[in-house]
Amino acid sequence: MSELEQHNALNQSLNTLAEALQSGRFIRMRRLLSSLHPAETAHLLESLPPAERKVCWPIINPELRGEVLSYIGEDVRTSLMVDMDTADLLNATEDLDTDDVVDLLQDLPDHVMQEVLRAMDSQRRRRIEVILGYEEDTAGGLMNTDVVTVRSDITLEVVLRYLRMLGELPENTDSLYVVDHNDKYLGTLQLSQVVSRSRSMTVREVMSHQIEPIPANMSDEDVAHRFEKHDLISAPVVDKDNHLLGRITIDDVVDVIRDVAEHSMLSMAGLGEDEDTFAPxxxxxxxxxxxxxxxxxxxxxxxxxxxxxxxxxxxxxxxxxxxxxxxxxxxxxxxxxxxxxxxxxxxxxxxxxxxxxxxxxxxxxxxxxxxxxxxxxxxxxxxxxxxxxxxxxxxxxxxxxxxxxxxxxxxxxxxxxxxxxxxxxxxxxxxxxxxxxxxxxxxxxxxxxxxx
Amino acid sequence: MSELEQHNALNQSLNTLAEALQSGRFIRMRRLLSSLHPAETAHLLESLPPAERKVCWPIINPELRGEVLSYIGEDVRTSLMVDMDTADLLNATEDLDTDDVVDLLQDLPDHVMQEVLRAMDSQRRRRIEVILGYEEDTAGGLMNTDVVTVRSDITLEVVLRYLRMLGELPENTDSLYVVDHNDKYLGTLQLSQVVSRSRSMTVREVMSHQIEPIPANMSDEDVAHRFEKHDLISAPVVDKDNHLLGRITIDDVVDVIRDVAEHSMLSMAGLGEDEDTFAPxxxxxxxxxxxxxxxxxxxxxxxxxxxxxxxxxxxxxxxxxxxxxxxxxxxxxxxxxxxxxxxxxxxxxxxxxxxxxxxxxxxxxxxxxxxxxxxxxxxxxxxxxxxxxxxxxxxxxxxxxxxxxxxxxxxxxxxxxxxxxxxxxxxxxxxxxxxxxxxxxxxxxxxxxxxx
Missing domain, CATH: 1.10.357.20 (SLC41 divalent cation transporters, integral membrane domain)
Known part of the structure; x- marks a missing residue:
């Protein structure tokens, strides 16, 4: 299916949805919405006027709502989240990456955020609180704490065995990070190296020092510059003592790059960055x-x-x-x-x-x-x-x-x-x-x- | 080193360079330039007025010139390339990815491009000609033809052996593509799966169908939309019969995303997209x-x-x-x-x-x-x-x-x-x-x- 056809298909969905909305055929709407990728649902919601949005939102599968929200601009997102209670929010954020959860939590009033945090299991809460400790527009606020680390003295054979033991790797993992016993960052071990080099080599011999770690307090615009300049896919984030805190992946940076580029145009017309076209x-x-x-x-x-x-x-x-x-x-x-x-x-x-x-x-x-x-x-x-x-x-x-x-x-x-x-x-x-x-x-x- | 320090360091480089330029101390300039990442050299050249640019350019290591050029905007790039002869161009593009070579070739007059192509070895020429066959602003024009493919009936153990035999993988390889004996695209095999799943499983069992292949004639803006929407790192490109042609990686798409976002602002002031701030x-x-x-x-x-x-x-x-x-x-x-x-x-x-x-x-x-x-x-x-x-x-x-x-x-x-x-x-x-x-x-x- 070409992008044009896809686009038409999405427009078709919108038409069907609009019809179903008007005639109140909620089952049809639910079926339609469940057939879409969360990113498409997000796009669809952003394209709806506020009243229709409010009708559509409750029909979306509660477990997908978190992912849908993570694809929506801040303005629209906040307007949807105000009506969710703690249980809803917990349910919606359960399957999200830690950095996406943080993005959502930051839009909430402080007491609601605390309530949601209290309801999480302690490991997840700790991870999220680390990110929350950094400003939204810094490397710390952008990072994801789900990283796989290895030691430098083991062989690739051992690394492979360890990874198989772990089972699934975090989404968009293209490299592992090498740390010492104090969790200090030593280097990056790319998966492409793990699979292409001899299994008897040690991590130290194979790891790369080319990717400089990003300090957690670096501004998100500087992070974007660095990703663009060095064509990075992911990069490690460290604190001021070089302890590994997490990683930033390019898909989060892409949003920053677009925001930075759009910021000037919107500002020049006196508009906000996350301006909702369909705001009341x-x-x-x-x-x-x-x-x-x-x-x-x-x-x-x-x-x-x-x-x-x-x-x-x-x-x-x-x-x-x-x-x-x-x-x-x-x-x-x-x-x-x-x-x-x-x-x-x-x-x-x-x-x-x-x-x-x-x-x-x-x-x-x-x-x-x-x-x-x-x-x-x-x-x-x-x-x-x-x-x-x-x-x-x-x-x-x-x-x-x-x-x-x-x-x-x-x-x-x-x-x-x-x-x-x-x-x-x-x-x-x-x-x-x-x-x-x-x-x-x-x-x-x-x-x-x-x-x- | 923080980004601010980096920024200052780069500014420092610029100052030293400006000084060295004025006093004609070329050895110092050469030393300075050779200490920079090609992306930084590119940035430095873009920040120089035209006259200084022309003085600096010949001092840059001829083997790095291609990579430096690939980081420079079209306007400035063309002005630098007009003075290079075929041997220079060949030398500069030798180590570049096919998609970057194509970007450079497209800025050249037709007869110069043909000359450079004729001087390449035949395999590389064929690969580049495939990409040149597509418009610059389509998926075909964006793609890179250096891809690693595997068959669906082999086990991960065999895949690993094959990759080790290949040695180095193309830059930013996060997945392999699965094709049948007619080179038709069947699915994507992520490296993170190769390392984390059991070695006795076959490619067919592990490969993913989630990433839809991109038709070669899709516009670059639609490609960018799809990457943004689905948080992709890379995606396969196919012709209309589903034959695998190459892959697009996110670092090439980032440029498109920025251009699209900037396009509106620059157009609204009647300026071109690749407008060189320091144009004559x-x-x-x-x-x-x-x-x-x-x-x-x-x-x-x-x-x-x-x-x-x-x-x-x-x-x-x-x-x-x-x-x-x-x-x-x-x-x-x-x-x-x-x-x-x-x-x-x-x-x-x-x-x-x-x-x-x-x-x-x-x-x-x-x-x-x-x-x-x-x-x-x-x-x-x-x-x-x-x-x-x-x-x-x-x-x-x-x-x-x-x-x-x-x-x-x-x-x-x-x-x-x-x-x-x-x-x-x-x-x-x-x-x-x-x-x-x-x-x-x-x-x-x-x-x-x-x-x-």
């Missing part, structure tokens, strides 16, 4: 209203600048007609530079050595584009209003504003980062404030000086 | 100029709308002062909806069942936010200009424009997708055109009707 109106209004309010302040600032020149506009109304062009071109050029710089910062490409080069380059791009479009705009303006003065004026204002846009596009995110503010979140507001103010100021100011 | 001014001017030109057309359209009401503005200059507020609020609200919808579409969450729900929801959000901010803006306007008429007018215009913004934010991307245009690329231009035109139209039009 009330929540959406609240979140976006704040953003509109902040932007309104900058809009009023721009208006105030225009207001300074109201007598000029009264005399030459063409200025009012043309002024949005100056502001808009500055805003577009600036947001191009800003987007590029924010992305370079996220990828860790910007540093003290090249930021001055980049600033010079962006100003050069702004100058050249400014001149090109100043000429074009001046020409059209002349044709439209038959006034050389206004045509020259708008050309000069465009050049000034595109230069200001380049300068602001590079310096704003660098300055914001220096003072610890997320450039993606506040960069675009600040940028358009600057391009609006400078654009109106230059255009209307020069007009006041030279034309009126 | 000329190239940057050209790319961005096109985007500014397109936006200029919409800006002129907005100006033309304002021009329709120039006599009204002449009489009530406060309208000119306030009109950017109406346009700006509409633009911000619309881009929030647009960003959300584009992201939902990229995640495959939008479908025929929920799009009408979403439209209704967004219009409700627009209405509520419209009313809230209309009141606030009307109030400030009254305080500023002491004119009830203008205050009421701007309030009404804000409500109308926020409703239009919601409607446009949902329908534009859906409509663009239907006609096969990338909504991320052209959505924001269309949206601001609509919010500008409707904003100015409503505010100045009603003013002409009721105030003047």
């Amino acid at each position: 109106v009330k929540r959406s209004v609240h979140r976006r209203s704040v953003w509109l309010g902040i932007n309104l302040l900058t809009a009023f600032l721009a208006s105030w600048v225009i207001g300074l020149f109201d007598t000029t506009i009264e005399k030459v109304v063409a200025l009012a007609v043309l002024m949005p062009i100056v502001a808009s071109m500055g805003g577009i050029a600036g947001s191009q530079t800003l987007t590029l710089v924010i992305r370079s910062m996220a990828l860790g490409q910007l540093n003290d050595n090249n930021k001055r080069w980049l600033l010079r380059k962006e100003i050069a791009v702004g100058a050249v584009n400014g001149i090109i479009w100043a000429i074009a705009i001046a020409f059209v303006t002349y044709l439209w209003f038959q006034e050389v003065g206004i045509a020259v004026l708008i050309g000069i204002a465009i050049i000034i504003n595109l230069l200001a846009a380049s300068l602001a596009g590079v310096t704003i995110p660098l300055a914001l980062k220096k003072v610890g503010i997320d450039p993606a979140l506040s960069g675009s507001v600040l940028l358009t404030t600057i391009t609006d103010v400078i654009g109106f100021m230059a255009f209307l100011g020069f007009a006041t000086l030279f034309i009126v | 001014v000329k190239r940057s001017v050209h790319r961005r100029s096109v985007w500014l030109g397109i936006n200029l057309l919409t800006a002129f359209l907005a100006s033309w709308v304002i021009g329709l009401f120039d006599t009204t503005i002449e009489k009530v200059v406060a309208l000119a002062v306030l009109m950017p507020i109406v346009a700006s609020m509409g633009g911000i609200a619309g881009s929030q909806t647009l960003t959300l919808v584009i992201r939902s579409m990229a995640l495959g969450q939008l479908n025929d069942n929920n799009k009408r729900w979403l439209l209704r929801k967004e219009i409700a959000v627009g209405a509520v936010n419209g009313i809230i901010w209309a009141i606030a803006i009307a109030f400030v306007t009254y305080l500023w200009f002491q004119e009830v008429g203008i205050a009421v007018l701007i309030g009404i215009a804000i409500i109308i424009n926020l409703l239009a913004a919601s409607l446009a934010g949902v329908t534009i991307p859906l409509a663009l997708k239907k006609v096969g245009i990338d909504p991320a690329l052209s959505g924001s231009v269309l949206l601001t055109t609509i919010t500008d035109v409707i904003g100015f139209m409503a505010f100045l039009g009603f003013a002409t009707l009721f105030i003047v």
Whole structure:
């Protein structure tokens, strides 16, 4: 079945489900839902409006609910979990990996979390509490404590016998970790080595030191960088004394990589990372209203600048007609530079050595584009209003504003980062404030000086 | 060494390198470069301005150049490869995985690619030509042909003996593929099963059917979705007759996942996916100029709308002062909806069942936010200009424009997708055109009707 067919099949499921929902045929819905992979069920739930979601959720097999939840974004997940009691939660999380359990528990109110923890068996609880001790967005919070360890002085023959004795290995196990008697990390023993090297060799001879252990307090973004940079599948996590705590596998890192990449885009529109597209109106209004309010302040600032020149506009109304062009071109050029710089910062490409080069380059791009479009705009303006003065004026204002846009596009995110503010979140507001103010100021100011 | 220390160390390297570059101390540079992981060298090259890049490149160990290139974005890579001759290219690609070789070859002019291929040994050439037969952005183009296959009727004992005979396994091998005598795919044999199950069991008893093979013509985005959805580490690729062609590993998919996530953000600013932050001014001017030109057309359209009401503005200059507020609020609200919808579409969450729900929801959000901010803006306007008429007018215009913004934010991307245009690329231009035109139209039009 091709992905397209799969996609259609999923859409088909959604259609059938929607129908079954409307006619209240719950048995049919249950049968349909039980035929899906938990990831597909998760996707299906995320695509449903809230009311339908609430109807569907109880129909899902209680034992699969935990896995389904682990595939759902935080926003939607929290809204589903509030209605579950401790027994439900325990049942749902029973078969999950420790790192997934922690993800779910962290969304719960503290007293509910404690209740669920108390109800677990003590070994599992201890393992989970280790992870809970670390911040959600660190290596410790990402890791899984289900690891298989071996000693360095045994032969591969013994390793193989030990693994057969263990039976099933944790999911996505591609390597074992070698530790000393104090549980200190010594190296990584890849399964591909275990199966391809001579059985009489010792672990010490075969193990690899290439994978550096990840400190538990490393940020999840840095973990993602390291996985990407070294094409890792899994990596060991250690505490500050090099004791092995767990491992991180790439499937958990993939979520971080996507979140990091999406974060900039969503932040630039004032949206949250886990924004639920189908959130209730009330929540959406609240979140976006704040953003509109902040932007309104900058809009009023721009208006105030225009207001300074109201007598000029009264005399030459063409200025009012043309002024949005100056502001808009500055805003577009600036947001191009800003987007590029924010992305370079996220990828860790910007540093003290090249930021001055980049600033010079962006100003050069702004100058050249400014001149090109100043000429074009001046020409059209002349044709439209038959006034050389206004045509020259708008050309000069465009050049000034595109230069200001380049300068602001590079310096704003660098300055914001220096003072610890997320450039993606506040960069675009600040940028358009600057391009609006400078654009109106230059255009209307020069007009006041030279034309009126 | 923590990631922060690593980061500082890399920055330190960059500083030393910059110094060495300026003083022309090439031996020092060479020593420095040879101490880095190829991924770090790649990162370092990407962070250098073009002139310094060209100086550094020849100093890098020729045998590592291929791996370094495989970690670099397309834009920068092409600029480095144009100066390499066939012997250089052959030398650089010698030790690379087939999929990485293909990535590099695809950036070369056709005749150079043919030359390099001719110079390879015939087995490697055949393998690479198989991959080259598929589009770059399909599963076939992503796959690696170095796979280890086994038959289903042998025991794990025999598998182990076979693997030991093979010696080293291809990088990131976490599973073997089971094929019949016609090379048709039968199932996946995970290494974790090989080491943990009884040696006397046959491959057929142990192999898994859970991982569905990926058709070679599946798009890379769909491949990424499937890997994310099912938390895969690797997956087999088959042709339409189910013959095993190769395998895709997660490290290749991670790049696709990041590109997909970044694509929307970069497109929304009119930037390309592989945009090199340190591209020469000329190239940057050209790319961005096109985007500014397109936006200029919409800006002129907005100006033309304002021009329709120039006599009204002449009489009530406060309208000119306030009109950017109406346009700006509409633009911000619309881009929030647009960003959300584009992201939902990229995640495959939008479908025929929920799009009408979403439209209704967004219009409700627009209405509520419209009313809230209309009141606030009307109030400030009254305080500023002491004119009830203008205050009421701007309030009404804000409500109308926020409703239009919601409607446009949902329908534009859906409509663009239907006609096969990338909504991320052209959505924001269309949206601001609509919010500008409707904003100015409503505010100045009603003013002409009721105030003047």
